[in-house]
Amino acid sequence: MQFLDDSHGCAGWNGEMAGRIRAFDWSLTDLGSFDAWPKSLRSAVQMMLASPLPIVMLWGRAGYMVYNDAYSEFAGGRHPYLLGSPVELGWPEVADFNRHVVDTCLAGGTLSYRNKELVLLRNGVPEDVWLDLYYSPVADDTGCPAGVIAMVVEKTDHVISERRRQAAEDAYRADNERVRLALNAGALLGSFVWDIKDNVLSGDERFARTFTYPTDQDLVNLPMDIAESRIHPDDFSWVQDQVKQAVKTGEPFNAEYRVRRPDGSYLWVLASGCCEFDEQGKPLRFPGVLIDINERKNAEESLLRFTRNLEQRVAEEVEARLAAEEQLRQSQKLEAIGGLTGGVAHDFNNLLQVIAGNLHLLARHEPDNPNVQRRVKASIVAVERGAKLSSQLLAFARRQPLSPAVHLPRQIFESLGELLQRTLGETLQIAVRMPLDSWYLHVDRNQLENAILNLAINARDAMQGEGILELSAENIVLDREFCAGKGIVPGDYVRVAVVDSGVGMSPDVLAQAFEPFFTTKADGQGTGLGLSMVFGFVKQSGGHIEMTSVEGQGTRVQLYFPRSLRAPQSETITQEAHSLGGHETILVVEDNEAVRVAAVELLQEEGYTVLTAANGDAAMQMLLEGWEVDLIFTDVVMPGLIKSSDLAAWAKVQKPPVAVLFTSGHTRDIISRNHQLSADTFLLSKPYGPDALTRMVRSVLSG
Incomplete structure (x- = not known):
């Protein structure tokens, strides 16, 4: 290997990462200018670049990352902005692990791990990975440990393959148990072993008798073509495909096919087995058994013939x-x-x-x-x-961020009672029906209350403000037939119903009722989005909605929500602070200048010290430079490499953690899963007023 002795100290530096390392502005880090790097660091980097294994150098106490081409492939979507980044910021989800590595190796120690399981976000989503990791200290020109060299060997595919093999063995043992039961039931037709390496088939007397081998045939060397000739022509190619698949993947082999008897009739059999492999992973043996399933198959065919004509x-x-x-x-x-x-x-x-x-x-x-x-x-x-x-x-459109929790329908109805009566008027009566042992449901309470209020207002208009509005909740079990084609699964549900005795709807109007902007009201009296909103909310909550109506008789709307088996959390009442303002420092991250300016002025008027950044990249740069903040108030959707979720990940690993408040007009599921926010995620939806802003900021800061 050629060591660094040219004028630039870069002899033998080839590949994409060599170019990126030379071009990077290292003066922004503790490593200093690239031209001033010590010889020990240059030599270590040159050897790292020449290696085909994924290697990363963590230099200094901060662990600034320098890595080779193989590691850039391992890093996935985090490359190239990992280059030059402190390791704890580059991989915030495993920050504590990497801090231990750097501290140990800078103290002169070494570390190694076999099949270390970690959860990484290489491409924006969490993934389980298994790695072989080897860490050693790297000395500077004085001989003291100044960095860490890490070799990373990904074993994810191997671990998953081993787990699949174990699953196949478990299934094989289950097959053996089934064979034992078949033996006890007298349904076993024989056993066989296919020596794949020598391509020799052997079997017991019952197996030979099932495939009509000659009575004097040697059982340890059964001609393969005789057995193949006894399989029904319509089944033969399929059985061959199943055998090839089992040999290729190691999955259990279970094939139902027909075997010709001496009298020309066919017998249904189940062949069950599993391929065994040698230490090199090559197919070795294929043992299996034959089970008589003729009676079952005949019964199935009789039933099928019967039902075809119905x-x-x-x-x-x-x-x-x-x-x-x-x-x-x-x-x-x-x-x-x-x-x-x-x-x-x-x-x-x-x-x-x-x-x-x-x-x-x-x-x-x-x-x-x-x-x-x-x-x-x-x-x-x-x-x-x-x-x-x-x-x-x-x-x-099912894009509204939800904050679901476990609730009892009775509690929701009781809190809605006064609002409904005030909204609907005194001339309309509300009748509530509910079982004493009502099941729990997991929903966004505010959205459910809005949905019921929307339906109640529609009912009032249909009854012209007079009559009886029925509001009910009941436990119900939905079967497979009811759920077919509705996007829900059979099981326990809570059905919330709103029923009126109004003018009803024609079939044509009913068919369009959930369409956005469709309304039968006069101009200016409705947007046509009320029922559309209810439809989207119910579907987003994993439920189903049905509406039936008869002209002149009224309308029934039924909302089905899956039953929750969890109990609701106890609610704690907190007193709101008398002063909404504060003295803390807030970093406002917003790419829209007009929005940013307005938010800054509102916060400054409340007494906060405000820093600003036009995007996530600028915000992260400020934080890495040492700016201390008490709260990051960030837009969710912004351009640039650093996303709002990356800022939140950085904030969580700080000691103490930095509070984060998101704001957006549409989250695009960047901070939510299926548009449902986790309990520790705080979102202020746009547009917001000064009271909502200061109240939310104070609440998040107060923690």
Whole structure:
């Protein structure tokens, strides 16, 4: 190997990473300028670059990362911005592990791990990986440990393969148990062993008798072609494919086929076995057994012939197919509208946030001007209407962030009672029905209350403000027939129903009732998004919605939510702080300048010290440079390499952790799973006002 003795100290540096290392501005790190690197560091990097194994150098107490081409492939989507990054920031999800590695090796120690299981986010999503890891100290020119060289050998595929092999062995043992039971039942037709290496088939007397071998045939060397000739022609190719698959993958072999008897009739058998492999992983032996399943197969065929001629069966199949096709059509339409509304909502809510923020600031700056106050108030009402419209679109498209929890329907109905009566008027009566032992359900309580309120308002309009509105919740078990084509699975559900005795709907109107912007009300009396929002919320919650209506008789809307077997958490009441302001330092990360400026001014008026960054990259640079903050207030969707989720991951591993508050008009599931937020994720939806902002900031800071 040629060592570094040229004028630039880069002889023998080849490959993509060599170029990236030379081009990187190392003066921003403790390593200093590339030209001033010590000879020991250059030599170690040169040897690392020449290695075909994934190797990464962690230099200094911070563990600045320098790595070779093989490691860049291992890093996945985190390459290339891992280069030059402290290891704890580059891999925040395993920060404690890497801190231990650096501390141990800088003290002169070594570490090694075999099949170490870690959870990494190489491409934005958590994945389980298994690694062989070897860590050794690297000395500087004075001979003292100054860095760590780490060899990384990924064993994920090997571990998964071993687990699959173990599963195959478990299945094989299960097959043996089944054979034992078959023996006890007298259904065993024989056993066989195929020596794959020598291509020799052997079997016992019952096996030879089943395949009609000559009575004097040597049982340790049975001609393969005789057994193959006895298999039904329609089954032969399929059986061969199953055998090849079992030999290739090691999966258990279970094949049902027909064997010709001496009288020309056919006997149904089940061949069961599993391929055995040698130490090199090559196929060695294939033992198995034959089980008589002729009686069962004959019974199945008789039943099949009987059911084929039933017209009702045909009608049910056709109806189920039509329902599935309609469900697919509706789902595709929802996905198309969801993709459109999600992008529109994000930009629309940003515009509303700019307007709302400046309106609130204007109102604060002109407190004694009644004309300004009147116009600002009217404008803010319009902004809130726009925000509600955007929220309804997101709900219909199943993109609305939810915060579900376990609730009893009775508690929800009781809290809604006064609001419903006040909203619907005194001339309309509300009748509530509910079982004493109602099941729990796991939903976003605010969204469910909004859905019930929407349905109740529709019912009031249909009854022209007079009559009886029935509100009920009941436990119900749904079977497979009911769930077919509805996107839900059979099981326990809580059914919430809203029933009115109003004018009802025609079949044509009923068919379009959940369509966005469809309404039968006069212009200006409805957006046509109420039922659409209810539909989207129920589907996003894993449930199902049905509506039936008869003209002149009324309408019934039924919401089905899966039963929750968990009990609700006890609620603790916290007193809100008298002062919403504070003295802490807040880093505002927002790519929209107008939104950023308005948020900064609102926070500064409350007494906070405010730092700003136009994107995640700039924010992370400030944090790495040592700026101390108490809260990161960040937009969810921003351009750049560093995402809002990366900032949150960094904040969690700090000691103590830094609080994070997200804001967005549409999260795109960057911080949520299926648009459902975890309990430790805080989101302030756009557009927001100063009271909501300061109250949420104070709440997150107070922890």
